[in-house]
Amino acid sequence: MPFLYNDDGHLTVDGLLVSDIVAAHGTPLYIYSAAGFVDYFTSFQQAVAPVKGKVHFAVKANSAIAVLRLLAKQGAGADIVSGGEMMRALAAGIAPADIVFSGVGKTDDEIRLALSKNIGQINAESLAEIYRIEAIAAEWDMKAPVAIRVNPDVDPGSHEKISTGQKTTKFGIPIANGEAAEIYRYLQDSAHLTPRGLAMHIGSQLRDLAPFRKAYLVLLELADSLRAAGCEVTHLDLGGGLGIDYEGQERPDFAAYGALVEELFASREYQLGFEPGRSIAADNGILVTSVLYTKPAEDKAFVITDAAMNDLIRPTLYDAHHRIEAVELSNRAQQNSDIVGPVCETGDYLAKGQDMPEMQAGELLAVFNAGAYGAVMSSSYNTRPVTAECLVMDDGAHIIRPRKSIEEMLAEEQVPDSLSD
Numbered sequence: 001m002p003f004l005y006n007d008d009g010h011l012t013v014d015g016l017l018v019s020d021i022v023a024a025h026g027t028p029l030y031i032y033s034a035a036g037f038v039d040y041f042t043s044f045q046q047a048v049a050p051v052k053g054k055v056h057f058a059v060k061a062n063s064a065i066a067v068l069r070l071l072a073k074q075g076a077g078a079d080i081v082s083g084g085e086m087m088r089a090l091a092a093g094i095a096p097a098d099i100v101f102s103g104v105g106k107t108d109d110e111i112r113l114a115l116s117k118n119i120g121q122i123n124a125e126s127l128a129e130i131y132r133i134e135a136i137a138a139e140w141d142m143k144a145p146v147a148i149r150v151n152p153d154v155d156p157g158s159h160e161k162i163s164t165g166q167k168t169t170k171f172g173i174p175i176a177n178g179e180a181a182e183i184y185r186y187l188q189d190s191a192h193l194t195p196r197g198l199a200m201h202i203g204s205q206l207r208d209l210a211p212f213r214k215a216y217l218v219l220l221e222l223a224d225s226l227r228a229a230g231c232e233v234t235h236l237d238l239g240g241g242l243g244i245d246y247e248g249q250e251r252p253d254f255a256a257y258g259a260l261v262e263e264l265f266a267s268r269e270y271q272l273g274f275e276p277g278r279s280i281a282a283d284n285g286i287l288v289t290s291v292l293y294t295k296p297a298e299d300k301a302f303v304i305t306d307a308a309m310n311d312l313i314r315p316t317l318y319d320a321h322h323r324i325e326a327v328e329l330s331n332r333a334q335q336n337s338d339i340v341g342p343v344c345e346t347g348d349y350l351a352k353g354q355d356m357p358e359m360q361a362g363e364l365l366a367v368f369n370a371g372a373y374g375a376v377m378s379s380s381y382n383t384r385p386v387t388a389e390c391l392v393m394d395d396g397a398h399i400i401r402p403r404k405s406i407e408e409m410l411a412e413e414q415v416p417d418s419l420s421d
């Protein structure tokens with residue numbers, strides 16, 4: 001584990017003191033462990049090695065170019081959901097052939113960008129989108145590599161806002177009513193589309209493998225029936241979604257997931273793709289914040305920190321729980337605490353009703369499991385500079401995204417001339 005308390009009770013990242021990193025770079029600060037990312041990514045790769053799966057890291061979980069570059073060096077491809085993420089993946093040195101473009105709402109410009117860069121696969125999610133891809137490919141007299149993302153109508157049993165596998169969500173093309181099969185035949189017959197296969201992603205933070213099993217069986221049945229009908233189905237993209245332990249400190253069970261995939265797919269002739277995001281990134285990042293004030297309330301204490309919902313929105317957005325601990329262990333009395341930021345919203349909190357040692361101004365807290373869907377979702381709400389990010393690697397802490405100054409933030413804006421006197 002990259003984040004450990006040393007014998008003196010000081011939190012360290014791969015041996016470096018968190019307090020030293022913060023002394024150099026300030027708070028709030030995301031700190032990632034390069035060794036942790038490599039360890040988790042290679043563990044995932046090994047778990048799916050028996051089925052020769054290609055791992056496309058889901059860029060939206062953590063899109064820092066340095067992190068993508070680190071993973072690319074381990075052989076990662078990229079699962080992207082926008083033209084911006086495509087440019088990041090390319091900037092990180094990921095080969096176009098190893099990029100898969102997912103998402104329900106690709107614009108013409110994004111489709112053009114994908115085709116001009118020759119990316120490996122576009123996962124289309126509607127017939128209307130397939131028509132646009134086909135029209136643009138026809139304009140350029142080329143063939144676009146397209147898979148269709150199917151919706152298996154399986155409930156992943158995750159939080160409503162990150163569940164994508166049921167037919168009531170906007171994602172994918174339904175299988176049950178025959179729509180996916182019909183659209184696949186359209187792909188197969190098009191002069192400007194190369195059918196690549198099927199893709200699926202049923203949701204995020206799945207801690208139980210049963211929904212994966214159910215969905216993968218539905219996918220296999222469709223793939224087999226399409227092949228039986230004479231269609232070319234070379235690739236199956238099994239998505240991401242494997243959950244992590246936000247309560248405790250257990251590693252994601254890559255081996256169990258790998259065993260499931262091996263059981264279902266090892267004897268089959270499909271080229272498999274995987275798109276893990278959270279399971280690779282979450283455990284390998286923390287958000288460090290300074291305590292500004294403490295404020296007693298009737299039956300609890302408010303611990304007011306310099307990190308807020310604009311730095312880490314998961315608690316506010318998904319009622320997500322993050323383990324939060326003092327960077328320096330102490331044996332002070334515990335108290336029931338709400339850890340809150342300075343943003344002017346009651347929903348601005350990092351944790352509620354958590355037992356914490358009594359904290360004092362200037363002391364540091366670490367928010368664990370913050371390496372996925374943390375910095376990528378940060379904003380400058382309340383004109384708070386977007387949080388800096390730092391990567392611990394080769395015994396040093398390297399800033400990979402500096403904190404913007406307020407001057408830089410203001411300089412991005414313009415006022416119409418007629419208002420400028």
Ligand SMILES: *Cc1c(COP(=O)(O)O)cnc(C)c1O
Nearest residue numbers: 058102204240241275276277278
């Ligand atoms: C978000 C997403 C992923 C990654 O999901 P995780 O839960 O972070 O593993 C993979 N594929 C697609 C299409 C996604 O939208």
